Amino acid sequence: MIEFKNVSKRYPNGFEALKNINLTIGEGEFVAVIGLSGAGKSTLIRTINRMHDITGGTLTVDGTDVMTLHGKSLRAFRRRIGMIFQSFNLITRTTVVKNVLTAFVPGQPWWRATLGIYTKEEKMKALEALDQVGILDKAFVRADQLSGGQQQRVALARTLAQNPQIILADEPVASLDPVTARQVMDDFRRINQETHIPIIINIHHVELALQYATRVVGIREGEIVYDGPADQVNQETLDAIYQTKKEGAA
Ligand code: ADP
Numbered sequence: 001m002i003e004f005k006n007v008s009k010r011y012p013n014g015f016e017a018l019k020n021i022n023l024t025i026g027e028g029e030f031v032a033v034i035g036l037s038g039a040g041k042s043t044l045i046r047t048i049n050r051m052h053d054i055t056g057g058t059l060t061v062d063g064t065d066v067m068t069l070h071g072k073s074l075r076a077f078r079r080r081i082g083m084i085f086q087s088f089n090l091i092t093r094t095t096v097v098k099n100v101l102t103a104f105v106p107g108q109p110w111w112r113a114t115l116g117i118y119t120k121e122e123k124m125k126a127l128e129a130l131d132q133v134g135i136l137d138k139a140f141v142r143a144d145q146l147s148g149g150q151q152q153r154v155a156l157a158r159t160l161a162q163n164p165q166i167i168l169a170d171e172p173v174a175s176l177d178p179v180t181a182r183q184v185m186d187d188f189r190r191i192n193q194e195t196h197i198p199i200i201i202n203i204h205h206v207e208l209a210l211q212y213a214t215r216v217v218g219i220r221e222g223e224i225v226y227d228g229p230a231d232q233v234n235q236e237t238l239d240a241i242y243q244t245k246k247e248g249a250a
Contacts, residue, residue: 003024016222019223
């Protein structure tokens with residue numbers, strides 16, 4: 001369970017990107033974080049795995065206050081949090097399965113990582129993860145020969161190989177065409193339903209958010225202005241999140 005209590009985030013330049021965030025996300029949830037560009041979506045997601053440190057309040061993951069983690073404990077914690085980016089972040093000149101195997105590098109002795117030696121168990125796990133996202137047949141193809149959607153699936157498989165307790169995704173479909181974006185969202189939904197791993201996805205495409213997520217968190221200027229079921233989001237909610245009703249402002 002992820003629990004934000006009165007969380008704020010002020011960047012070193014003084015800008016307050018998150019203000020008094022209260023949010024609890026449990027097992028099996030599929031949460032879409034939506035809002036205008038600059039609203040704080042990415043900052044919110046990145047505080048969960050400590051890519052960004054919060055500056056006020058408390059943030060706990062399964063009861064652990066993330067700000068108490070340092071060095072080894074922080075590295076171990078991060079290994080259990082999958083993170084998917086818009087840009088896939090693959091090693092394009094090597095095979096798909098080798099990309100997935102990199103998930104194991106952080107926990108390996110340095111000499112195994114240097115030599116690129118993986119255990120049989122790790123190799124099985126990598127192939128299993130590729131099977132889970134439907135691209136086992138591409139295991140020995142070079143990553144840069146795959147389409148964008150397939151590359152994002154490799155990134156998802158790499159994350160699954162980590163045995164994540166949470167999956168965070170920062171604009172995972174932003175650089176994909178609409179058809180491929182849906183395929184990747186289908187994968188997220190299936191993985192969420194099959195594994196019950198909570199998925200928190202930052203997405204600017206509202207229709208996809210409403211269609212795929214079970215819960216929507218709407219952020220405006222660093223504050224949560226909506227938190228509820230995706231199927232209860234209506235035009236009024238969207239206006240509040242995207243502040244399209246300017247006429248009432250003055
Ligand atoms: P979103 O993901 O909703 O587009 P972000 O979380 O990336 O928004 O950014 C929220 C706000 O914080 C923006 O106004 C952005 O300019 C600001 N911001 C992001 N990163 C930094 C930083 N490192 N230093 C200062 N301000 C930042």
